[in-house]
Amino acid sequence: MKRRAASTRCRRSATTRRRSCSAERVRSARGRRMTLPQVSVCYLLRERGGRTEVLLGRKLRGFGEGYVVGPGGKLEPGESTAEAAARELLEETGFRVETSALEYRGRVTYLFPHRDAWSLESNVFVSRRFGGEQVASDELALEWFDVDEVPFAEMWDDARRWLPGVLAGGRASGTFVYGRDLATVVEAPTPVA
Ligand SMILES: Nc1[nH]c(=O)nc2c1ncn2[C@H]1C[C@H](O)[C@@H](COP(=O)(O)OP(=O)(O)OP(=O)(O)O)O1
Numbered sequence: 001m002k003r004r005a006a007s008t009r010c011r012r013s014a015t016t017r018r019r020s021c022s023a024e025r026v027r028s029a030r031g032r033r034m035t036l037p038q039v040s041v042c043y044l045l046r047e048r049g050g051r052t053e054v055l056l057g058r059k060l061r062g063f064g065e066g067y068v069v070g071p072g073g074k075l076e077p078g079e080s081t082a083e084a085a086a087r088e089l090l091e092e093t094g095f096r097v098e099t100s101a102l103e104y105r106g107r108v109t110y111l112f113p114h115r116d117a118w119s120l121e122s123n124v125f126v127s128r129r130f131g132g133e134q135v136a137s138d139e140l141a142l143e144w145f146d147v148d149e150v151p152f153a154e155m156w157d158d159a160r161r162w163l164p165g166v167l168a169g170g171r172a173s174g175t176f177v178y179g180r181d182l183a184t185v186v187e188a189p190t191p192v193a
Pocket residue numbers: 039041062063064069070071072073074075110155156158159
């Protein structure tokens with residue numbers, strides 16, 4: 001699963017370099033100047049039987065194929081982070097959300113010093129107010145999960161370190177550095193006690 005993600009992202013590296021309008025320059029973990037693509041992700045929450053559920057999806061193609069992720073993707077030229085979150089949500093799930101109904105929960109950075117083209121910054125949003133109908137997408141196999149049963153073992157390794165706090169109503173921040181295997185976080189922000 002993770003090997004396939006690797007080869008896909010390689011092919012996309014030229015695309016990520018072109019999208020500098022939505023990217024910020026930072027210094028990589030190796031000290032090089034680099035430009036990180038910006039993505040926005042939106043976690044929809046709903047109540048069912050007295051429990052809170054979150055909408056996630058298994059990536060069916062492209063970067064991160066096989067991983068369970070929140071609906072989201074790269075900013076398009078001129079888009080705000082909230083606009084990108086709403087657009088990607090509609091494209092990937094069929095659900096509509098007003099940008100005013102999006103709760104901004106912070107920005108997390110993923111660094112891959114051994115594969116710079118995979119590094120990115122993710123703007124995290126949550127919403128409980130949405131409309132429309134869930135549609136099948138060729139990008140994500142969607143599934144609602146109880147927030148206490150999120151399948152972290154099938155997600156990017158960083159998610160288990162910051163997503164529980166976001167789903168509990170908190171914020172996310174900091175930089176997560178992946179190791180040589182491109183699958184394991186080797187440096188993460190120290191959790192606040
Ligand atoms: N380290 C990481 N941790 C995480 O939890 N989700 C990640 C992640 N890295 C990427 N994602 C998810 C967030 C979002 O769902 C998606 C964004 O990557 P994509 O390259 O698929 O963006 P796009 O949907 O814009 O791609 P295209 O539309 O194919 O250009 O991947």
